[in-house]
Amino acid sequence: MQLSRKVLRTVATPAVAVLVAAGCSPRSEIASPTAPPKTGTAAPLPTRPLELETTYEQVIKSVLPSIVQITTGQALGSGIVYDTDGHILTNAHVVGASTTFQVTLATGGKPRRARLVSSYPPGDLAIIQVEDKTGLTPAVFGRSADLKVGQIVLAMGNPLGFSGSVTQGIVSALGRTVTGERHAGGGAATITNAVQTSAPINPGNSGGALVDLSGQVIGIPTLAAVDPNQGTAPGLGFAIPSDTATDIARQIIQYGRVVNSHRAALGVRVGTAVNADGDPIGVAVGSVAPGGGADKAGIRAGDVILKVNGTPTPTATDLAQVLVTLKPGDRAKVELMLPDGSKKTVTVVLSELPAGG
Secondary structure (H helix, E strand, C coil): CCCCCCEEEECCEECCCCCCHHHCCCCCCCCCCCCCCCCCCCCCCCHHHHHHHHHHHHHHHHHHHHEEEEECCCEEEEEEECCCCCEEEECHHHHCCCCEEEEEECCCCCCEEEEEEEEEHHHCEEEEEECCCCCCCCCCECCHHHCCCCCEEEEEECHHHCCCEEEEEEEEEEEEEEECCCECCECCCEEEEEEEECCCCCCCCCCCEEEECCCCEEEEEEEEEEECCCEEEEEEEEEEEHHHHHHHHHHHHHHCCCCCCCCEECCEEEEEEECCCCCEEEEEEEEECCCCHHHHHCCCCCCEEEEECCEECCCHHHHHHHHCCCCCCCEEEEEEECCCCCEEEEEEECEECCCCC
16 A cells, blocks of 8 residues: 555554643543534434444443553553453564563553563564453454444554543545554564554554444554654554454464464565665565575575566565565566566465564
């Protein structure tokens, strides 16, 4: 996906947050129904908005106990109680390079010590586990595959360190492919089938819950769009779909790591190649995995990948966004520029992206 003049930023936040005008609003964090224009006599509120308000209250009451704040010492983010065994689902960029954490429930109480089970940076997901498992309320996860554009959703987390905060919006689009910033503990994650939402997502929301009005988690808020000239782009946030998040969570809990990424790979290590003016022109191959798809197709270190299946790949991010739309075993036509300046196209049988990236 291309966002004109915008970049995507992960939304963990420093452990000590400073309240600034751009991140603060006097409005309630949960949008209230629009009141009728004031007249001499107050008009009665219609039934439907009151029913919607009641639904909001019920959803928040049922889901908020499953939301936690995760503190690493350098930053904080959010997490979701996954089961009664103490597993907490969150973003890889929230845990970063840390292996121990402090976890605080939205319902209060003393911070609980937690340890890293495993982190999966390519998909920006991680599982940590708290030592004290008493009183945990696991969330209910829904199927993101059943989402429809226009559905009302609530984002729950700890934006700017304000524990247990809730914002409201809709599902704005489905099936986005987005890439965030590079972060500690891993590179820039590329998320496929991301859920785009208008629910405000701020630093600290990362790893929290995007829930529908049945109280089911249908996404993990992860990225917010930022215009370099104007700051955060309101109403333009992205969540990892729940179907992806629960699949990765189950693998980590069962095996201690991700054993099946479901993602395609060329079998190369790459960096971005630039011309004399510093403009990106393609993806430079630094090394090739022996016996992998690229190796068998004749790709060598020093080659520059220009296109995959006809789509230009001027940067490593562009290449990643093309590959996440493909599957292991697919055949991809890769256009190369060789070290002597000549070009050729080869066909690569794609392998599976290792869990480590």
